[in-house]
Amino acid sequence: MDLRKPFSATNIALVAVFAGLIAASTIWPGFQLAAGVPITLQTFAVLLAGAVLGPWRGAAAVIVYLALGTAGLPIFSGHRAGPAMFVGPTGGFLIGFVFAAFVTGWMVRSLHRRRMLSPSGVVGACAVGSLLVLNVIGYTFMGVRAGMLPADVLATAVPFLPGDIIKLFLAASVAYAVHRAYPQILADQRASGSADAPQDGADEALSETA
Numbered sequence: 001m002d003l004r005k006p007f008s009a010t011n012i013a014l015v016a017v018f019a020g021l022i023a024a025s026t027i028w029p030g031f032q033l034a035a036g037v038p039i040t041l042q043t044f045a046v047l048l049a050g051a052v053l054g055p056w057r058g059a060a061a062v063i064v065y066l067a068l069g070t071a072g073l074p075i076f077s078g079h080r081a082g083p084a085m086f087v088g089p090t091g092g093f094l095i096g097f098v099f100a101a102f103v104t105g106w107m108v109r110s111l112h113r114r115r116m117l118s119p120s121g122v123v124g125a126c127a128v129g130s131l132l133v134l135n136v137i138g139y140t141f142m143g144v145r146a147g148m149l150p151a152d153v154l155a156t157a158v159p160f161l162p163g164d165i166i167k168l169f170l171a172a173s174v175a176y177a178v179h180r181a182y183p184q185i186l187a188d189q190r191a192s193g194s195a196d197a198p199q200d201g202a203d204e205a206l207s208e209t210a
Contacts, residue, residue, distance in 0.1 A: 043164065055103070062098045092145075100130060104125045117179060139153050
């Protein structure tokens with residue numbers, strides 16, 4: 001399983017699988033609390049893609065999902081599709097999905113490279129991706145499109161926070177379990193001769209001479 005080459009068959013398959021997972025997350029119709037923004041499992045799937053695949057593959061999975069929905073497949077929330085979704089009140093969340101997956105993945109990958117990956121670390125990465133990146137982009141876009149005052153935007157966002165917190169904890173738990181089972185899934189993709197390999201060799205040489 002070659003994970004070091006960005007365009008390997010394995011990486012392409014992983015991106016496709018998680019794009020499908022994000023699309024499948026819209027099967028549950030969700031429900032609406034305020035301002036027409038539905039609570040669905042999309043955020044869970046987006047965070048999971050970033051936390052499992054890392055920044056580039058996680059963001060790529062979201063982009064593939066968005067491209068398919070834009071092309072006409074009814075895989076956006078409410079089984080809707082088309083480019084018009086990007087200019088509606090929830091358009092900012094669709095755009096924010098890409099950044100949320102990237103930031104979450106970048107943070108998890110950074111912890112992984114430092115051998116500091118832990119349940120709390122993955123939760124923190126998902127919290128930043130969801131509560132900061134995604135919500136800031138999504139609700140800011142909504143406020144601008146709807147001409148809402150900041151206080152009104154905040155009042156709209158608050159009822160969704162419990163659901164957001166539950167979804168980020170769930171995504172973090174699943175992602176950490178995946179990394180425990182498949183620790184190589186975040187293998188460094190910079191090059192097959194990455195810095196990790198020489199370092200490992202140097203460590204072995206030092207141990208032999210010690």
